[in-house]
Amino acid sequence: MNEHSGTISIADKAAATPRPVAVRVRGLSDKGIAWLFVGPTIVLLLAINIFPLIWTIYLSFTNYAANRSGEVKNVGTRNYERILNDADIWAAMQATAHFVIWTIAIETVLGFALAYLIDKKFRGHGFWTTLLLLPMMLSPAVVGNFWKFLYEPQIGLFNYAISYLTGIDRTSFQMLGEVSLAPWAIVIVDVWMWTPYVMLICLAGLRSIPDYIYEAAEVDRASPWRQFVSITLPMSMPFIMLAVLFRGIENFKMFDLINLLTSGGPGSTTEVASITLKRAAFESWRTGYSSAFAIILFVAVFGLANIYVKALNKVKQR
Amino acid sequence: MKRLLAIAGAVAAAMSLTPMHEAKAEGSLTLCWAAWDPANALVELSKDFTAESGVQMKFEFVPWTSYADRFLNELNSKGKLCDLIIGDSQWIGGAAENGHYVKLNDFFEKEHISMDDFLPATVVGYSEWPKNTPNYWALPAMGDVVGWTYRKDWFSRPELQQEFKAKYGWDLDAPKTYDQLKQIGEFFQGRKIDGKTVYGASIYTERGSEGITMGVTNVLYDWGFEYQNPDKPYDMKGFVNSPDAVAGLEFYKSLYKCCTPPGASNVYMGESADAFKSGQVAMHMNFAFTWPGLYKDENVGGDKIGFFANPAEKKHFAQLGGQGISVVAYSDHKDDAFKYIKWFVKPEVQAKWWKLGGFSCAKSVLNDPGFTKSAPYAQTFLDSMSIVKDFWAEPSYAQLLQAMQKRVHDYVVADKGTAQEALDSLLKDWTEVFEDNGKI
Numbered sequence: 001m002n003e004h005s006g007t008i009s010i011a012d013k014a015a016a017t018p019r020p021v022a023v024r025v026r027g028l029s030d031k032g033i034a035w036l037f038v039g040p041t042i043v044l045l046l047a048i049n050i051f052p053l054i055w056t057i058y059l060s061f062t063n064y065a066a067n068r069s070g071e072v073k074n075v076g077t078r079n080y081e082r083i084l085n086d087a088d089i090w091a092a093m094q095a096t097a098h099f100v101i102w103t104i105a106i107e108t109v110l111g112f113a114l115a116y117l118i119d120k121k122f123r124g125h126g127f128w129t130t131l132l133l134l135p136m137m138l139s140p141a142v143v144g145n146f147w148k149f150l151y152e153p154q155i156g157l158f159n160y161a162i163s164y165l166t167g168i169d170r171t172s173f174q175m176l177g178e179v180s181l182a183p184w185a186i187v188i189v190d191v192w193m194w195t196p197y198v199m200l201i202c203l204a205g206l207r208s209i210p211d212y213i214y215e216a217a218e219v220d221r222a223s224p225w226r227q228f229v230s231i232t233l234p235m236s237m238p239f240i241m242l243a244v245l246f247r248g249i250e251n252f253k254m255f256d257l258i259n260l261l262t263s264g265g266p267g268s269t270t271e272v273a274s275i276t277l278k279r280a281a282f283e284s285w286r287t288g289y290s291s292a293f294a295i296i297l298f299v300a301v302f303g304l305a306n307i308y309v310k311a312l313n314k315v316k317q318r
Numbered sequence: 319m320k321r322l323l324a325i326a327g328a329v330a331a332a333m334s335l336t337p338m339h340e341a342k343a344e345g346s347l348t349l350c351w352a353a354w355d356p357a358n359a360l361v362e363l364s365k366d367f368t369a370e371s372g373v374q375m376k377f378e379f380v381p382w383t384s385y386a387d388r389f390l391n392e393l394n395s396k397g398k399l400c401d402l403i404i405g406d407s408q409w410i411g412g413a414a415e416n417g418h419y420v421k422l423n424d425f426f427e428k429e430h431i432s433m434d435d436f437l438p439a440t441v442v443g444y445s446e447w448p449k450n451t452p453n454y455w456a457l458p459a460m461g462d463v464v465g466w467t468y469r470k471d472w473f474s475r476p477e478l479q480q481e482f483k484a485k486y487g488w489d490l491d492a493p494k495t496y497d498q499l500k501q502i503g504e505f506f507q508g509r510k511i512d513g514k515t516v517y518g519a520s521i522y523t524e525r526g527s528e529g530i531t532m533g534v535t536n537v538l539y540d541w542g543f544e545y546q547n548p549d550k551p552y553d554m555k556g557f558v559n560s561p562d563a564v565a566g567l568e569f570y571k572s573l574y575k576c577c578t579p580p581g582a583s584n585v586y587m588g589e590s591a592d593a594f595k596s597g598q599v600a601m602h603m604n605f606a607f608t609w610p611g612l613y614k615d616e617n618v619g620g621d622k623i624g625f626f627a628n629p630a631e632k633k634h635f636a637q638l639g640g641q642g643i644s645v646v647a648y649s650d651h652k653d654d655a656f657k658y659i660k661w662f663v664k665p666e667v668q669a670k671w672w673k674l675g676g677f678s679c680a681k682s683v684l685n686d687p688g689f690t691k692s693a694p695y696a697q698t699f700l701d702s703m704s705i706v707k708d709f710w711a712e713p714s715y716a717q718l719l720q721a722m723q724k725r726v727h728d729y730v731v732a733d734k735g736t737a738q739e740a741l742d743s744l745l746k747d748w749t750e751v752f753e754d755n756g757k758i
Contacts, residue, residue, distance in 0.1 A: 001378035067394045069416045177583030179732050263526035267732025284717040
């Protein structure tokens with residue numbers, strides 16, 4: 001740098017520019033260095049994501065069974081045809097739809113309502129927030145097991161509470177053992193566990209709305225309801241939609257909680273798609289068939305998620 | 319850069335050379351089995367083997383609910399974890415055909431081990447594949463069968479005996495038929511005993527693994543259910559879904575509806591034993607391995623407990639449990655594994671095995687004149703082992719089992735369709751499995 005003139009000459013600029021990494025690491029261009037760093041990640045991604053996906057697609061067209069030796073035959077699209085014509089698979093998809101739709105609907109309404117309440121800073125709101133967040137911090141294995149006890153007809157608190165409130169005999173109904181109640185029993189547990197998660201995302205949305213917008217609305221004499229409908233709801237909508245997306249994907253592949261609570265029973269009443277898939281793959285060992293089912297589920301989730309993300313982007317652009 | 323690549327290469331080479339599992343020490347064996355009371359008895363028993371041979375024993379025990387998943391995965395992946403495995407009776411076909419177990423005929427011949435020294439039903443059930451041929455893949459290790467326990471103290475109360483006799487016209491005692499069992503169940507259902515509400519019976523209803531199948535088959539066999547035409551293998555139409563089988567399945571459902579405790583929709587061995595131990599039920603269905611533990615129980619054991627074999631109906635059978643011990647084909651310690659089996663088969667070891675709580679299948683133990691007096695449940699065990707029948711042991715048994723779990727649970731617990739529809743669907747599922755496997 002030429003301090004006397006107060007300006008920087010071209011030569012000084014050139015001297016101050018760091019030497020390309022490639023010059024320092026002889027024999028490799030900048031692109032080469034970049035590949036050296038990115039390479040392991042790409043290899044890992046190919047090994048644990050892309051390769052299994054391609055392998056699963058291949059297996060889905062075969063009669064392969066992982067527990068059997070012998071020739072693996074190409075069966076064309078037979079696995080796909082069987083799945084799409086199998087009434088049990090459609091029953092599993094219905095059970096999944098029931099679980100996903102109801103959990104998302106209830107969690108979104110409750111989560112947003114709780115976030116709205118928590119956002120109004122009242123005395124002890126920090127304590128209540130922490131308390132509300134506790135369920136989502138527990139392991140699904142723990143939650144599944146203790147709700148199993150809560151639902152126990154003879155000693156469970158749930159039946160006791162219902163009996164206390166309504167007067168009906170506490171052993172007269174089984175939340176996990178009756179066809180009409182079991183689908184709701186698993187919805188209740190999921191709502192208990194994951195509503196706080198939706199609440200957190202909605203809370204982030206509510207807190208991102210600048211105060212001056214409400215101040216301007218008050219100047220315009222907008223009623224609280226009008227402010228809620230015109231400001232709060234639309235501005236937190238991208239966050240709500242994000243929460244719905246996360247919970248939707250998660251609940252579509254829900255396994256652990258349901259497996260612990262009902263194992264898909266009674267009968268096949270709560271046998272959601274992931275449980276059917278696990279049974280086909282690792283209990284019946286129909287590897288080719290279950291690969292085809294996994295691909296169908298993957299395409300369904302991927303497709304729906306893509307459509308949803310496009311809708312989410314439109315809402316954000318508004 | 320060259321240095322960098324050299325280091326990376328060295329690390330990769332080191333990683334490829336380092337074994338994933340810690341190598342087993344010379345002179346040590348790993349035995350794989352389920353985590354249950356008999357496994358603890360085997361640990362105790364095996365100390366004698368270590369003292370005698372110097373071979374250290376390691377054990378890999380997995381809870382029943384994940385036992386099949388865990389070890390079938392291990393075998394299918396040709397894993398070296400287990401040198402010896404006590405595998406379920408239904409695995410024998412798959413394990414033999416897929417080369418997971420070492421065929422033991424040559425070893426038996428060399429060591430003068432005869433299958434005639436074991437109860438015939440256990441040899442067929444645990445060792446042979448194909449069934450009823452002299453091809454041995456395991457040594458009968460742990461005899462087991464579904465049977466029943468009952469509250470002897472309740473059954474012997476004069477006021478209850480009187481009331482029962484007046485109502486049903488026969489003396490309240492361990493049932494000989496399923497109709498009697500149901501009457502006893504109905505009698506106790508919802509009754510107050512010592513101020514506590516009790517229930518008739520605990521039966522298997524579990525959906526996830528094999529529970530309800532192990533329960534239902536006890537009844538189906540007695541009503542006349544057959545897996546296939548005895549004269550034409552894999553011809554199942556009219557056998558699996560025969561009118562007798564339908565009547566048996568309807569009976570099982572009626573037993574579930576009339577006489578089980580509330581919330582008994584997913585019950586297997588553990589839950590059933592718990593229902594009995596907690597004093598909830600008058601009778602309980604379970605495998606015989608639970609009997610020593612229940613007999614020792616402070617609340618329901620001793621004089622309070624009685625045992626009886628599966629009741630009869632048109633026929634008289636009981637569902638076989640139990641396992642044989644096999645040498646895993648992928649083991650690096652086969653010689654020591656053979657040494658263990660050679661030691662295990664000795665009459666004095668078998669006698670100690672029974673004494674510690676294991677259920678020996680050796681005739682030297684079971685035919686001993688003092689055997690029936692050796693434990694309160696010994697006679698019932700002997701009676702039960704003489705009427706056993708097992709589920710399919712085909713290589714595709716897992717598919718066959720899952721199909722039955724679904725169909726019978728759907729009908730019995732979830733009230734879906736009729737018994738005829740359930741068994742018709744089962745026939746369709748099983749036919750499809752055998753067609754896929756080229757058996758039909």
